[in-house]
Amino acid sequence: MRVSHLAVVMCMVAGLLVPSPARAGQRTAHAGLSGEMSSGGVMPLECDVPAIRLGSVASLRSFHHAMADCADRFWAVTFAVAGLAYTRPTVTITTGTDSVCGTITGNGAHYCPEQRTIAVRIMRHELRDPFRMNIAHSIAHEWGHHVQQLTGVLGAHEALYAPASERARTLLSHRLEMQAECYAGVFYSAALDSIDPGIAWEAWIEAVSKADESETHGKPSNLALWQDRGFRGGATGFCDTWTAGDSQVT
Known part of the structure; x- marks a missing residue:
């Protein structure tokens, strides 16, 4: 019953967040939910995302801000076409560990729902090896959580999470994180060329599938599956x- 309640919320969201307006044919959310896949028709989103200078904190800040502007443009149009209210999240960038939602750990980026803030920490390894796509993903993934906040998915998730068993909590977290990955893929379907990732999409997805496993996020192979699904589908549906079956989100 609890899982079905969140599924109902998700179906409502899918019905509202229709495919990107630039996408040929305006495919419906129902087609997306039925598993129909198509990669044609997405118009490129032209964003000015600058180069990253080795060892430069200022350069990385500029990159993150440009990524934020690009993601904001994409999601603002998507929400507008769906007839939904949209607000841009606050984006904070730091070299320390403190943020408005507490200590930044792990991958260096967090979304704070109450403050509607994406907090990004510039990591030392990024200064030594500024891999564009990996750094870009900090903004793209966390923006996916902001989309979940605006559409009520985070609220529904929170209501189900508190009383759930440990196993059910794990599955809920995985479903949440993998949807954010998929939303990032939807964004990439329009913005990838502007990001100039420095890696072919297929190679990037393979790298994602071989990353370290996270208890919160789930198996890298499934994270790669959902990100690729969003990219090739080009729509939130x-x-x-x-x-999805448990095996696709564990």
């Missing part, structure tokens, strides 16, 4: 992780 392809991101229904809530009714």
Whole structure:
């Protein structure tokens, strides 16, 4: 019953967040939820995302801010076409560990729902090896959580999480994180050329699938699956992780 409640919320969201307006044919969310896949018709989103200078904190800040502007443009149009209210999240960038939602650990980026803030920490390894796509993903993934906040998915998730068993909590977290990955893929379907990732999409997805496993996020192979599904589908209707089988989100 609890999982089905969140599935209902997700279906409502999918019905509202229709495919990107630039996408030929305006495919419906129902087609996306049925598993139909298509990669044609997405118009490139032209964003001015600068180069990253080795060892330069200022350069990385500029990159993150440009990524934020690009993601904001994409999601603002997507929400507008769906007839939904949209607000841009605050983006904070630091070299320390403190943020408005507490200590930044792990991958260096967090989304703070109450403050509607994406907090990004510039990591030392990024200064030594500024891999564009990996750094870009900090913004793209966390923006996916902001989309979940605006559409009520985070609130529904929180209501189900508190009383759930440990196993159910793990599955809920995985479904949440993998949907954010899928939303990042949807964004990439329009913005990838502007990001100039420095890696072919297929190679990037393979790298994602071989990353270290996270208890919160789930198996890298499934994270790669959902990110690729969003990219090739090009619409939020392809991101229904809530009714997917457990094996696709563990």
